[in-house]
Amino acid sequence: MKKVTGRFYFKKTDNGNLQGEYSNNFTTKVYTESATIISDYTGKNNFVGSYNASWVESNEIESFSACLEINKKENSINIYSLIWKHSENILFTGEAMLSDGMLIGNYQNQKEGLLHS
DSSP, rough: OOEEEEEEEEEEESSSSSEEEEEEEOOSEEEEEEEEEEEEEEEESOOOEEEEEEEEOOTTSEEEEEEEEEOOTOSSSSSEEEEEEEETTEEEEEEEEEEEEEEEEEESSSSSSSSSO
């Protein structure tokens, strides 16, 4: 299995959506990712919720989408757990910390072959 490990940040827009960038061990530049809010569990000033995320990977031809779930990490303050899913398959998992109003974190893939890596 080709192991993907990467890093990202997300900023929350005034409308509750997310804008950000990412890179990983297979990229040579930084790419964009955005996410439209589906369910906001705690109000617009918090990142916790469900989102429709989309991004372009390193071939720059195809775009991908997944459901992104963001929750507070258990027993933590300002640390979050993230799960990107497609058709109930977990694609990526990650953790992020809150810094200057942004989520900054890392992620890794869970299964090869569901999306290009």
